[in-house]
Amino acid sequence: MDDELEGWLAGVDPATADLARRTCALVTDVLPDPVVTVDTDLVGFGTAPGYKGLYFTVAAYRAHVTLGIARGAALPDPAGLMEGKGKVHRHVKLRSTADLQRPELRALMESAVHAG
Template sequence: MQPEFRDIVALQPQHAALLEAIRSLVLRLHPDGVEVSRPGDRAVSWGLGPRKMSEAYADAMPFRAHVNLGFYRGAHLPDPDGLLKGTGKALRHVSLRHAEEVGSPALASLVAEAIEEQKRFLAARAEGA
C-alpha cells in the first residue's frame, strides 16, 4: 500500500488544518503536480515528478509546534518579504504555526516561484544531458 497524505497528518494530528491548507495552496497553484507522501522522511512533497531531490520543489514536514514548508531550491527563489529561513546551499523553509498564515500572498508567490524555478532547472538539465 502506498503511503497517503493522511499518513503524514497522523504524525502530528494537531496540525491537520495547517497541513490541509498547505496542500490546498500547492494543488491550487499546481493542479497537475505530483504529490508523494514520505512517512520515512516525516514529510509530503510536491513536484514535477516523484523524485524528491531532483523533481520535487517543496515539502511539508510537521513538527510538534509548527510545520516547515520547505523549498528544495529555495536559495534560488526571490524572497522580497524575507520569509525563507535556512543557510544550506539550496534548501530553505518557512515555519508555519496556523492555517491562516497559508493565505499570505507572499507565501503563494514563493510556491509559484518554486514551481517555475523547478521547471527552469529541469529544462536546463535536460538541455545539458
C-alpha cells in the same frame, strides 16, 4: 493521496494536522496535478518522482508546519519568509492559517514553480 495523507497525519496534533492539510491544498493549487510522495517525515510535491522533480515538501511538527522550497536559496524573498542556511533549499515555518493567506507566500511559491 487522501488516505496516505491521513495516515501520515495520524498522531499529529489536530490543529497542526489541519494546518498541514491546508498547506498541502495550497501547494496543489500552486502546482496543479503534482506527483506526490508521502514519506514518514514529510510529503513531497513535484513534477516527477524523486529529488530532481521536487518543488515543495510539507512536514508537520508539534507547533508548526514547515513548507520546504526546493532551490529556494536562488529565489528572491523580499518579505524574508524563508529560513535555513543550505546552499540549495529553504523553508518557511507556518504557525497558523493566516500564514497561508499571505500573498507574499503565494508569490514565493509561484516563483519557485516558474523557476523550476
